[in-house]
Amino acid sequence: MTFKSVALKALLGFTIFTSSFAASSATLRIGTEPTFAPFEFMNNASGTYEGFDMDMIREAVKRMGHTPELHQMGFDSLVPSLRTNSIDIIAAAMTITPKRQRAVAFTQPYYDAGQGIMVLEANRDRYVDLKTLEGARIAVQIGTTGAEMAVKIPGAKVYKYNTTNEAILELRNRGVDAVLLDKPVLGYFTVVNPRAAKGMVVQPGVFGAESFGFAVNKQNTQLLKGLNEALDAMRKDGTYDRIYAKWFGTTERR
Ligand code: GLN
DSSP: OOHHHHHHHHHHHHHHHHSSSOSSSOEEEEEEOOEETTTEEEETTTTEEESHHHHHHHHHHHHTTOEEEEEEOOGGGHHHHHHTTSOSEEOSOOBOOHHHHTTSEEOSOOEEEEEEEEEEGGGTTTOOSTTTTTTOEEEEETTSHHHHHHHTSTTOEEEEESSHHHHHHHHHTTSSSEEEEEHHHHHHHHHHOTTTTTTEEEOSOOEEEEEEOOEEOTTOHHHHHHHHHHHHHHHHTTHHHHHHHHHHSOSOOO
């Protein structure tokens, strides 16, 4: 072995050792914003994070031989945290957008969604789509695709909240006219919390076509490859369908 190859080996070993993601078994830090049922939420009874994303990412990480470790933060902190290597993966129903793709790398899409509109029952015929929301007061979650859509509505007054629960509460308190948020989250809220959702309805339309992906640091190509392979395998062996059916009651995609 030449001096050069020893030096190279030492250098490589060092690089791998200091990398946020090691090739051998490692704890992978997963950033999430758990006010987004059925994708990610805190089960207060058990004190654990649950949801479609949580099941999917835990399974993918385990298949790679690593240990998942959940980190909770504001939705708008996720991308900066990934870029500074404070976390290794984002699992937060994050829509793959060109703007985010410039900052982070996404896995293959694992869920298709779109925005939904929630209004007071009394306004069911008044605010039905993006056109009728012109000039209205709209609650959104900060840093989301819903927030981006809302600010483009002519004359709309957009109120940004840290959590989806605060946005919905504001509608209940009549502080806003509508909530613009990922439709499956609004739908799940009305079904699971019928008391809290009393007097509010989700309009039938879906606005925009979005796909969720897990995100990693652009430098972490090995992790990205591993996650995509795990997702492929989960689609093939029925695990994806099983998790999908657990949270959405069907294996039929929108
Ligand atoms: N899918 C939306 C987005 O990516 C909202 C995600 C969320 O609030 N967790 O912006």
